[in-house]
Each structure stands twice: as C-alpha cells, then as structure tokens.
Amino acid sequence: MTIALDACAAILFGLGTYLVLQRKLSRIIIGLGLLTHGANVLLIASGRRGYPPIVGSVGGTMSDPLPQALVLTAIVISFAVTMFLLALAYRSWQLTDDDEVADDVADRMISRDTSPGEDVADQEESMPEPVEVEVEEL
C-alpha cells in the first residue's frame, strides 16, 4: 500500500514538474496543483498504516492520525493559494488577452541594449496603462 502511494506521489511530482516548466500560466497552475497533491500523498504515506484511529472501534494497530490532520491543513492552504493564482491568471488575461508568463524586465533591457533597432522598453511604455482595478474586493 505504501509503495502504491509513493509511486502515485512520484508520478504526480513528475507530471507536475513538467507542467510547471511550461510558459502558459494555466498549465503552471495545474502543474502546481499536481505537485502539491504529490506532496500531500507523500505526507499521508509518512504515517503508520492500520485501522481507523477511533478508540474502541477495532482491535489491532491503528493508523497514525497526525499526518492526516496535517494533510487537511496543507490541502486547505494549497486550495486558497490556487484560487488566488487563478484570479491572477484571469487578471493577466484581462490585461494582455493571454496568460503567458512575460519575459523578465531586465532581459528586455538587455535585449534593448544589444539591439539598438528595437526599443522594447519604450514600446511597452507607449502602450496605454490599463485602468487600475482592485484585485481584492470585499
């Protein structure tokens, strides 16, 4: 059983890593979801296996309830952060019609310095600044 859980965690880690390395934010978010699931499965597998940990229910070794409690907390946290990332991806789509992760500012500065024909930074500055909208609205 533990082997199955560990293998499951390994597969989730592998797929998650692949997706996180993509450029589309939607894929990165799914990848992060898979990665956190992998970590959670691993956390479940770290406890002792056995019967449900309810005193007086069954004889024999009980499973360790602590990792299960920890996993619940970890799931809630990753859920909240994923929601925030999705909202941010939507915001990015609103602003740029795309959810691709843009190049680093410093990278663009360097490419501007090395190729004087294209002035990338100025191009961006000439674009209209989007209207300020609050991310958080209560």
Next chain:
Amino acid sequence: MSRLVALPLLLPLVGAAVAVLTGRSRTVQRIVSLTVLTLTLGCSVLLLVEVDRSGTLVAHGGGWAAPMGIALVADRFAAVMLVVATAVLLAVAVFAIGEPGTERNHVAFQSVYLILAAGVSGAFLTGDLFNLFVSFELMLTASYVLITLGGRRAQVRSGMTYIVISLLASTVFVTALALLYAATGTLNMADLSLKLATVPVGLRQAFALLLLGVFGIKAAIFPLFFWLPDSYPIAPSPITAIFAGLLTKVGLYAIVRTQLLLFAPDMPTDVLLWVAGLTMVVGVLGAIAQDDLKRILSFTIVSQIGFMIMGLSFGTVAGIAALVYSMVHHVVVTTALFCAGGLVEYAGGSSQLKRIGAMLRTAPLVALLFLLPALSIAGIPPFSGFISKLSLVIAGFDANRALIVAVALGVSLLTLYAMMRIWVGAFWSPQEEPTPAASAERSGRFGAPALMIAPTVALVAATLVIAAAAGGIFSFSERTAGDLVHPRTYIDKVLDQ
C-alpha cells in the same frame, strides 16, 4: 507569563478580522491596525525583557504537553526578532497611511497587513515545523495579495513569478516535512532535535540541505535569489519596504533555527560558506549593474543576506552573535533605506536614476534620510553596519576563515560604490528633463507628506540607536548565541524535563 507568548500571534489575527468588519470606514481600520500593532509591540517588548531575565517561555496549545500538543516558544532569539519585526511593521504601517495611493485605495490593505504581521510572529514563535509551514503560508499568502495590490500589468507579471516560486518552495517544504515525519515520527523541533540523532548521518545531511533549500528560496540566498530583484521593486513603496526589511529575514531566521537546533553536529558548513560568498558577490555585482533605485537596493539586500549566512557558517558563538546583531541591524536599516527610497520616488516622481536628480537641493531632508542608512549598510563607522561587519570579520578571523573575510570586505567596498551611485544619480546630478510628477513644490517643505517622513525618521533614528547602544545589544546577542549553540536548555524547556 507564558500566556503572553501567544499574544503576538493572536492580536494581529483578531485585528485583521476587526479590520475586515470595519471596511466601510478607513479611519476606524487605521485606528484598529495601529492599536493592534502597538499592543503587539508592547507584548513583544515585555516578552523580550521577561525572556532575557528568566529564560525561555513556552506556551502549550490547549494544555497538551509538548511532543503531542502545539508549542509556542519564546527564547531570546525569537523574542528579539519579534520586537524588531513588530517595531518595523508599525513604522511601515504609518508610512503606508501617509503615502497617497496604496492604503487609501484598497479596502483590504489593513487586514491583509495584519495577517502578514501574524504570520511573521507565528514564524518566530512556533516550536513546531508544521506550524512554521502554516505561519510561512499565512505570511506568504498575505504577501501575494500585497504585492499584486492594484493589479497593474507589471505587478501581475512579476507577482506571478513570486507566487509560483514561493508555492514551489512551500511544496518542497511539505515534502521535507513528510520525509522528516516518516523518519522520526515527530515534527516538534525540540523533539526532532533529539530523535534525529538516531537517524543515519547521510539522511540527516540530506534533510539539512533540503530545509536549507526551502528556506533559502525565502531568504534569497545564491542561487535561489533571482525572484527577489524582479518582484520586490514592482510593489508600492511601503510594501516593498516591509518585504525587503522583514520577509527575507524570516527565511533567514528559519535557516538559523533549523540548522542550529536540528542539524548542529553535521551542519553543511562548506556549502554555507560557498553560498555566503557567492550570495555576497553576485548580489553586489547585480546592484552595480542596475539603473533603478529600488532594483539597486533589492540586489543589495541579497548581498547583505550573504554576510549573515557567513556568520552562521562559522558555527562559533562569536559568529552567531555577530549574525544576531546583524539581523537586528539589517531589518531596521533595510526598511529605513527602502522607506527613504520611497520618499525619493515620491519627491522625484520616479525611481529611475536617469530621470531624477538635484534632489539635494529640492529635498534636502530626504537626502539626509537616505544617506544615513546607506552609509550604515555599506559599513561606514560609526553606524550600526560598521559594528555588524566588524564583529563578523573578527569572528571570521577567530574561525580561521580569512578568505571569506577578504571577500566580505571587498563586497563592502562595492556596496559603498552602489550606494554612492544612487547618491550621485538622485541627489547630486543635475536634473536633465523635468518629470511631470516631480512634486517638490506640491508636497511642502519636507519634500513628502509628514506621515511618510515621520516613520522614516524614526527608523533612521533606530539605526543610530542600534549603533549607540551596540555594547548592550551585542552582549545580548552573545547570550542569544550561547543559547543557540547549546540548545539543551531550549529542548528541556519545551519538553518540560
């Protein structure tokens, strides 16, 4: 007295809830926020005095004893960091209220800011690795909201990098927790410290490196710092100030705590030495290459983190004492520097050095407020940065690490160069093209609103106090270092033996 330990964590959380409920009135929100932060500061100071007088305080959640229940532990290191962090949080809260824009336009600012404060307190006080994770998440989730507040394109872009990197680090953290739990069956740090002794040495070293990597991302050490100079400068200046001053130091605190408490016998000293040297050098070279004030300062933080990792890597009481003093100095001086940077940006209308200039004439007070922490961070006597670097250098010679000391001294010189570039660019050079937002006239005789100036003055004054009271603070740092190097009393207190 031990109930006091939970208050720095609980007060900001309650305050955050109240700030959400009073969202209709910004004035009430501000009063709530400032009151809560002042109370938290009061508690932290009490805690520090009590802990320094009568030893480590432990609060057991729900009355359950330590390895089973959740423990909050205030030892000297946690208490002093708590005092410094809360003081800085209070100063920046005032700065944010003074700054037009950020706080005024966002109903969620005060509550999210208080949640950040709770996360920081929790990270310092927790005696449990899983609660360290929860506190980090509390702090980081609040920081995700703050860094993207306003939702401008640049913020969304760099905020995304920041969030994805932090989330990846958190995932690795959970993985490390799973592995540690599988190996030892506990996550209480005091208990872990004892039980890890039975684990094979190779596995222990792997854990030490894994946790170093996890916290290294948050502390922005080489080679895991790349997200910092990209994301911090984009946020509004009060937020950049608090992130720069505090968040990396919370990561550093976690590194120091875990390495010294859990892995002291086989701490990866060589790895830490290399990391320290490379962080210092790469950070300061990055700072020299930049043109933007906030980016120069961001790279400077990375470089300064290297100095503190250097103190840790010596592993001696002198090295750790220098590290503790440096952390106290660095939290305050970095926040002061970024607040001054925010003032420069406000009064000059830009943070691009090309676009501003001649501010020594138009805003002399801002110039002074920038100059003092800048000289301090570069290590010029008689400022606190000099004492921090001097103690690190002496500790380095005592530990026979002359090479890294030489690197550190060279880096200090380059830091001074980076600071002087800002000074020349922003204050001395003639202003070439008047920017439309240049606002020396509109903002009165100080160059900025009084509520932005006052906290910056307070922070700069605090850096001078840290230098003037260096004797007392340093002997306290030595006592702290003694506790950290010999964690026996910590373990006994937590496990109630």
